[in-house]
Amino acid sequence: MSSNHPGLSNNFSRSGEKFSWSKDNLRSIKNIISKYPKGREQSAVMPLLYLAQEQNNNWISIECIETIAETLNMPKIRVTEVASFYSMYNTRPVGENLVQICRTSPCWLRGSNKITKTICKETKCEINDTSDDNKFTVVEVECLGACSNGPMIQINNDFFEDLDEESTKKIIDNIKEGKPNVIGSQKGRRSSENA
Amino acid sequence: MSDDLINIKVNQKEIKVDKNLTVMQACEIAGEEIPRFCYHDKLSIAGNCRMCLVEIEKAPKLVSSCTMPLMEGMSIITNSERVNAGRKGVMEFLLINHPLDCPICDQGGECDLQDQAMYYGFDKSRYKENKRAVDNKNMGPLVNTIMTRCIHCTRCVRFATEVAGVPELGMLGRGENAEITTYLEQSITSELSGNVIDLCPVGALTSKPYQFKARPWELKRTDSIDIFDSVGSNIRVDSRAEEILRVTPRTNEYINEEWISDKVRFNYDGYYQQRIDTPYIKENQKLSISNWEESLKVLKDKLKTLKPLALIGEHVDLETGYAIKKFMSNYGKDNVECRTDNHAILESLDSYRFNTPLNDIENSDLIILVGTNPKIETPIINHKIFKAYNNDAKVFNIGENISLNYKTEYLGESLSYLNNENLIKALKKSTNPLIIIGSAFLNKIKNNKTLKSIFSYADKYKVITKEKNNLNFLNPYASRVGQLIIGNTTSNLCEPFSNLKKDNFELVLSFGSEYISNEQFNNCFKVYFGHHGDDGAMGSDIVLPTPLYTEKNGTFVNIEGRPQEAKKCHNPIGSAKEEWSILKKLSDELSFDFIPNTFDQLRSELFDKHPILSDYHEIIAVENPTSITPDIEFEDCKAEYPVSNFYMSDVISKNSVTMAKCVEEIISTPSLLEKSA
Numbered sequence: 001m002s003s004n005h006p007g008l009s010n011n012f013s014r015s016g017e018k019f020s021w022s023k024d025n026l027r028s029i030k031n032i033i034s035k036y037p038k039g040r041e042q043s044a045v046m047p048l049l050y051l052a053q054e055q056n057n058n059w060i061s062i063e064c065i066e067t068i069a070e071t072l073n074m075p076k077i078r079v080t081e082v083a084s085f086y087s088m089y090n091t092r093p094v095g096e097n098l099v100q101i102c103r104t105s106p107c108w109l110r111g112s113n114k115i116t117k118t119i120c121k122e123t124k125c126e127i128n129d130t131s132d133d134n135k136f137t138v139v140e141v142e143c144l145g146a147c148s149n150g151p152m153i154q155i156n157n158d159f160f161e162d163l164d165e166e167s168t169k170k171i172i173d174n175i176k177e178g179k180p181n182v183i184g185s186q187k188g189r190r191s192s193e194n195a
Numbered sequence: 196m197s198d199d200l201i202n203i204k205v206n207q208k209e210i211k212v213d214k215n216l217t218v219m220q221a222c223e224i225a226g227e228e229i230p231r232f233c234y235h236d237k238l239s240i241a242g243n244c245r246m247c248l249v250e251i252e253k254a255p256k257l258v259s260s261c262t263m264p265l266m267e268g269m270s271i272i273t274n275s276e277r278v279n280a281g282r283k284g285v286m287e288f289l290l291i292n293h294p295l296d297c298p299i300c301d302q303g304g305e306c307d308l309q310d311q312a313m314y315y316g317f318d319k320s321r322y323k324e325n326k327r328a329v330d331n332k333n334m335g336p337l338v339n340t341i342m343t344r345c346i347h348c349t350r351c352v353r354f355a356t357e358v359a360g361v362p363e364l365g366m367l368g369r370g371e372n373a374e375i376t377t378y379l380e381q382s383i384t385s386e387l388s389g390n391v392i393d394l395c396p397v398g399a400l401t402s403k404p405y406q407f408k409a410r411p412w413e414l415k416r417t418d419s420i421d422i423f424d425s426v427g428s429n430i431r432v433d434s435r436a437e438e439i440l441r442v443t444p445r446t447n448e449y450i451n452e453e454w455i456s457d458k459v460r461f462n463y464d465g466y467y468q469q470r471i472d473t474p475y476i477k478e479n480q481k482l483s484i485s486n487w488e489e490s491l492k493v494l495k496d497k498l499k500t501l502k503p504l505a506l507i508g509e510h511v512d513l514e515t516g517y518a519i520k521k522f523m524s525n526y527g528k529d530n531v532e533c534r535t536d537n538h539a540i541l542e543s544l545d546s547y548r549f550n551t552p553l554n555d556i557e558n559s560d561l562i563i564l565v566g567t568n569p570k571i572e573t574p575i576i577n578h579k580i581f582k583a584y585n586n587d588a589k590v591f592n593i594g595e596n597i598s599l600n601y602k603t604e605y606l607g608e609s610l611s612y613l614n615n616e617n618l619i620k621a622l623k624k625s626t627n628p629l630i631i632i633g634s635a636f637l638n639k640i641k642n643n644k645t646l647k648s649i650f651s652y653a654d655k656y657k658v659i660t661k662e663k664n665n666l667n668f669l670n671p672y673a674s675r676v677g678q679l680i681i682g683n684t685t686s687n688l689c690e691p692f693s694n695l696k697k698d699n700f701e702l703v704l705s706f707g708s709e710y711i712s713n714e715q716f717n718n719c720f721k722v723y724f725g726h727h728g729d730d731g732a733m734g735s736d737i738v739l740p741t742p743l744y745t746e747k748n749g750t751f752v753n754i755e756g757r758p759q760e761a762k763k764c765h766n767p768i769g770s771a772k773e774e775w776s777i778l779k780k781l782s783d784e785l786s787f788d789f790i791p792n793t794f795d796q797l798r799s800e801l802f803d804k805h806p807i808l809s810d811y812h813e814i815i816a817v818e819n820p821t822s823i824t825p826d827i828e829f830e831d832c833k834a835e836y837p838v839s840n841f842y843m844s845d846v847i848s849k850n851s852v853t854m855a856k857c858v859e860e861i862i863s864t865p866s867l868l869e870k871s872a
Contacts, residue, residue: 010367010374062379075362077378084367 004128005139006094007087012062012080015093019063021071025051029071042074045082049089058098058156059090087141094137095130097175099123100154104143107150111164115151116140118165122172135176148192149185162187204270218271219247219260227273230282230311232289232396233348234261237453238357244289244348246311248281249273257281279315286315291322292371293397294343301339302398304411308346329374335382336856337389337461338400345399347373351391358454359385360581360600375399382861385600386574386841389460393443393453404461404853405441409433417764418445420751421459422510422673422744423845426553426575427753428455432463432745437765439463439745449554449812450753456574457857458841458848465851466743469728472769475738482738487770490737491777495784497720501702502526507533507683508707508725509672509845511774512749512761513808514794516678517801518775519706525787529685530700533678535710536837538670539640540679543821546646548676549576549754550664551629552814557582559665561625563618564603565610566594566834567633571841572671573754576631583629591618594635594834610636610645610829613652622656629665630658637668639832648827655827664820669754671838677752680815681805705731706774707741709846724774727846741774742767743847748794750801750808756815758808 021029028051029044036043045068052064060083069076083089090098101116116138120126123136130137146152149161153168160171160183167186174181201214205225212221217240219229232244242262249260252270257278260271272278290312297303329342347366352375355364361384363377377383383391392402414433421428428451433441442463444455474490475482505523507516516533523531534540540547551559556579569577577599584590584601592603593612606612622628630653640646653659653666670676678684703719705711709731711721723735732738745764752758767773775797782789791797802809807816838844840862842854 008368008372010372010376012379075356075365075378077363077365080378081365081367085369 005087006059006090006092006098006128006137007139009091010084012060012065012083012091015056015061015063017063019052019056019061019067021051021067022055025055033072042072042078045072045074045079046086048072049079049083053089057093059093093130095134097136097155099136099138100141100144101138102142102144102146102150102152102154103140104147106143106147107152110150112151114165115153115163115168118168119153119172122169136172146192149189158183161185162189201265201267203265203268206271206273212265214265214267216265217261218249218251218258218263218265218269221265222249222260222271222273229260229273230315231261232307232311232346233350235350235353235394238350238353238394241349241353244346245285246282246289246315248278248285250275250278282315283317286312287317287321289346290316290320292327292343293346294326296344300341300344300398301401301406302344302395306398307396327371332374332376333380333382334377334400335388336853336860337403337457338383338391339403339406340400342374342399344397345375346397347375348396349375350394350396351375351400354391354394355383355385355388357585358390358578358581359383359387360578361385364391384861386456386458386570387454387578389457390444390454402441402461404464409435409440414440415764417745417762418760419745419764420673420753420759420761421451421455422751422761423458423462423848424456424573424575424671425669425673425675425754426450426573427673427751427757427759428459428575429759430455430459432764434745434764437768439466439764449552450755450757451575452554454575454578456841458844458854461853461857462848462851464853465727465847465849466745467768468850468852470768471726471728471732471738471740472771473740474770475732477736482733482735485737487772490739491780491784494722494737494739495781497702497722498781498785501720502700503530503702503704504700504719505531506535506703506705506708506710507531507674507678508705508709509674510744510847511674511678511706512744512747512751513677513681513758514749514797514801515706515774516674516683517681517804518778518789518791518797519704520681520683521789522778522782522787525782525785525789531683532685533675533683535708536634537638538634538675539637539643539646540668540684541643541646541821543817543819544680544756544815545664545666545817546650546821547668547670547679548756549631549667549669550817551667551755553579553755556580556629557586559583559627559629560586560588561591561621561628562588563591563613563628563630564593565613565630565632566635566637566836567631567669568595568597568599568635568836568838569631569633569669570597570599571844572633572836572838573669574841576669576754589621591621594633595836597836608834609831610649611831613649613829619656622658627665628656628658629667631667631669634670634837635834636832637670638837639835640830641832642830644826644828645830647821647824648829650821651823651825651827654823659823664817671844673751673753676754676756677750677758677808680752680756680808681801705735707731707846711735724777725846726768726771727850729846729849731846739777740767740769740771741777742771746771747773748798750798750811752808752815757813758811758815760811 032047048068065079069079125131152161162185200211229247231247233241247260248257250272331340352364356362417432419432429445429447431445474485476485590603596605606615658665703716704722707725712730712734721735722737723732724739724741726743746767748763842857843849848854
């Protein structure tokens with residue numbers, strides 16, 4: 001994967017706006033930290049990065065890192081290290097819908113290349129780019145763990161499985177028009193039962 | 196302790212070793228050298244370079260020896276074909292992304308990777324793909340980075356976190372994208388940051404001022420002592436012809452371990468700036484160039500008629516101090532003073548030195564900083580306190596609420612806070628408490644009683660016991676303890692020096708002491724012996740050039756009372772003459788009693804008079820410990836810290852361009868954080 005992938009870049013940037021935890025998140029943080037032994041609160045850095053990303057339009061800004069470091073009383077560089085290590089923490093702003101296309105062998109054998117092409121065409125953006133209307137960011141990722149239902153994509157928090165070109169186009173169109181989508185298999189399969 | 200020893204075999208050789216060691220340490224005891232990049236015995240174990248692979252009988256795969264604990268009966272093989280092949284494989288991977296730029300790399304000739312590639316490297320690369328290139332990172336004015344050369348051993352990251360105590364370095368990304376950087380590429384703010392240059396096993400982190408200056412095999416090595424603080428760190432001065440090109444540490448486990456401060460490492464360019472290279476005499480309110488004959492003649496005439504006072508500066512070695520004392524004894528008593536900062540002391544050695552051996556600080560469980568900022572006064576001692584802090588020691592602070600790289604509990608600004616309730620509670624619980632009284636208070640104390648009270652206080656709370664004395668006095672000056680031992684001070688010990696009647700003396704001889712420019716000497720005839728033109732020289736009537744510590748031999752006693760020798764590296768600049776030879780000439784002409792004809796004679800006379808000083812590297816024993824009086828009464832004084840700017844604390848570092856850059860980029864420039872706020 002190229003380092004242009006929003007989750008794999010080591011360069012963080014500022015959003016220019018102050019980042020402070022929302023009330024709900026403050027409550028969850030308290031809960032999360034209580035799960036770790038006393039003196040080991042810093043272990044909560046990963047769930048906190050996840051919360052921060054959720055609250056901050058799906059990306060980690062320098063402000064987020066500084067807030068987390070302060071919350072957990074740990075050096076900022078340590079938070080940065082963790083955020084840059086994992087590809088699911090985005091280091092730069094992404095579109096409203098982050099489309100992650102699985103390209104690992106099982107999905108690829110079932111035609112993930114076609115899915116990628118369709119998505120790029122429909123969203124009018126290249127891999128690792130954000131569309132002009134800021135609706136989509138398209139990235140290729142390695143295995144998301146739904147191999148028996150490949151090819152598959154993940155859009156924000158939802159999996160869309162058993163795709164072909166047609167159903168992919170429909171999903172993107174629905175998002176563009178603000179219509180709801182069927183989550184999971186697009187062939188009506190329950191979980192990964194025999195097709 | 197046979198319980199702790201286990202039997203192992205290294206290359207079929209049977210040895211008994213401590214069971215708490217690692218395989219690598221055991222192999223070293225057995226005399227086998229193990230190649231390594233990431234392992235360093237002062238840092239935590241990372242095990243990420245994989246260069247130290249060894250074979251262990253019954254283990255299915257090769258094992259990284261630095262991370263492997265020992266077991267009874269273990270049989271380790273370090274020289275088999277399999278081990279060799281394993282290490283060669285690791286080396287090949289390391290070299291995949293390492294550039295072939297050794298000819299232009301500053302590390303060339305003293306590079307671990309270069310050396311080990313001689314044993315384990317191939318002459319050809321099998322890697323046909325593109326090599327990776329990494330952007331260079333800013334780490335400040337001292338550390339130069341060429342990050343493509345980095346092999347990700349993370350020694351620098353661990354050093355910054357564990358030794359320097361500034362967690363600012365880290366490794367971002369992973370795999371091919373891994374990069375070492377400081378947070379947002381800000382300068383490293385540690386006073387020990389230069390040590391990452393020595394730690395880096397490749398040429399990724401090198402010295403900025405030394406960049407492209409020399410090759411290691413061209414340099415002449417001279418063993419010397421750091422005179423820019425009182426710790427007496429052992430240094431090695433590397434020079435070519437008559438110029439010092441770099442300063443690096445020498446290992447001394449009792450004092451500086453393997454580290455030195457950035458000031459001594461990088462201020463050597465200041466050695467050659469603003470140097471006084473010829474005698475000057477003041478004519479019509481202006482210093483004009485003179486010569487030795489003329490200036491000494493004027494000085495001799497003045498010495499015949501006027502009553503002199505000698506001031507001793509912070510860089511004066513013992514031999515010079517002894518010569519000064521001997522010369523001044525011709526004019527009576529109490530006319531030599533090194534405590535120009537009003538440093539209060541008592542008679543005995545234990546009232547002005549660091550009584551705890553420096554490598555023992557880390558064993559303390561309670562440290563009380565009283566009027567001292569070890570971070571900028573003595574970074575090495577600060578590192579030792581940081582070590583104690585990491586061993587769960589509690590640190591209290593009295594004086595100003597200074598910021599250090601570890602947490603302290605601030606009590607208050609005056610000495611009387613020693614009676615703070617929390618502190619007393621902690622003292623009573625502590626098993627090995629330690630007090631450090633710094634110059635910020637010592638220079639302000641006006642009453643002997645206060646100093647004695649500190650001793651009684653220490654005795655009361657078991658800081659001083661029969662076995663040990665953990666009451667420490669810390670001043671930042673390299674010359675101070677030694678000069679006090681040979682008695683270069685006026686007899687009224689607690690009397691502030693500035694109270695000396697100014698009309699008592701008519702002639703002031705300053706040996707590198709900037710205090711000569713104080714207004715109390717306005718009516719005196721002033722003579723400055725020194726190497727750098729600063730306020731002291733500017734205001735004087737005669738200026739005589741003397742050599743720097745690297746241009747003559749000399750003995751310095753460090754803060755814990757350990758005499759050490761700084762050796763001559765090259766000849767003095769200009770027509771500078773050693774102080775003792777100037778005094779010798781003057782006393783010959785004045786028909787004084789001043790015998791030594793050579794430096795060696797002077798030194799042996801000094802050692803005859805003070806035999807305790809002749810035992811280099813050993814801590815001097817206290818002959819008459821300060822007696823303990825029952826009352827405890829502290830006077831009220833306000834702390835005034837002697838060093839406010841680490842990078843510019845004396846005439847030499849004030850003239851260093853590198854140090855000026857440090858002030859600009861590390862101290863003056865607000866960090867990116869504050870900028871954006």
